Amino acid sequence: MLISGSGTNLQALLDAQGSVLPGGSVVAVGSDRPDAYGLTRAEQRNVPTFVVSPKDFSDREAWNKALLEKVSEYRPDLIVCAGLMRILGKDFVTAWRNRIVNTHPALLPSFPGAHGVRDALAYGVKVTGVTVHLIDEGVDTGPILAQATVDVREDDNEDTLHERIKEVERDLLVTTVTRLVGSLWRVEGRLVKYEEQREVS
Numbered sequence: 001m002l003i004s005g006s007g008t009n010l011q012a013l014l015d016a017q018g019s020v021l022p023g024g025s026v027v028a029v030g031s032d033r034p035d036a037y038g039l040t041r042a043e044q045r046n047v048p049t050f051v052v053s054p055k056d057f058s059d060r061e062a063w064n065k066a067l068l069e070k071v072s073e074y075r076p077d078l079i080v081c082a083g084l085m086r087i088l089g090k091d092f093v094t095a096w097r098n099r100i101v102n103t104h105p106a107l108l109p110s111f112p113g114a115h116g117v118r119d120a121l122a123y124g125v126k127v128t129g130v131t132v133h134l135i136d137e138g139v140d141t142g143p144i145l146a147q148a149t150v151d152v153r154e155d156d157n158e159d160t161l162h163e164r165i166k167e168v169e170r171d172l173l174v175t176t177v178t179r180l181v182g183s184l185w186r187v188e189g190r191l192v193k194y195e196e197q198r199e200v201s
């Protein structure tokens with residue numbers, strides 16, 4: 001999993017291991033930020049962690065290459081970005097095409113980018129939510145795996161709304177990753193088609 005922050009989505013997946021996520025496990029947690037609390041959450045569960053910080057590289061491309069190498073060492077079936085506040089480069093996306101999952105705190109294609117909650121609130125929408133999707137070369141433009149809605153309240157600010165979105169987001173991420181882990185699936189255009197149950201041990 002790749003994270004930048006507090007890692008409550010990561011925690012939900014760690015907690016789901018062995019129950020709703022049978023046969024799936026988080027093999028490593030990486031971050032662009034050494035101070036991301038999610039790294040501590042992983043360490044508490046004895047999950048290997050790594051940091052690939054952009055500060056240690058001359059440019060974005062070099063950082064992206066180093067991240068790709070590091071992630072690939074763990075040979076994951078899926079890469080789950082949960083709160084990773086960086087754009088993955090073309091080489092990364094190509095190497096792991098259709099196997100990188102992202103969670104975004106808005107109903108895509110509305111309000112992509114780093115401020116999905118703030119932008120939805122400022123626009124005045126009455127319903128927003130969360131989108132779990134595959135990452136492609138664009139910003140929050142890949143095929144959608146799952147969405148769930150959250151009502152906006154009149155007294156909401158960015159923090160209160162984001163907290164309610166995150167409650168829904170954690171469940172949706174666990175459900176969606178569980179389905180991917182237990183299925184064979186393929187992507188046709190913008191659509192993700194599930195084929196059959198995969199044997200998981």
Ligand code: GRF
Pocket residue numbers: 003004005006007008009010038082083084103104105166169
């Ligand atoms: C999530 O809402 C994610 O969609 C957004 O940042 C938040 C990360 O939360 N990009 P956490 O670090 O999993 O608690």
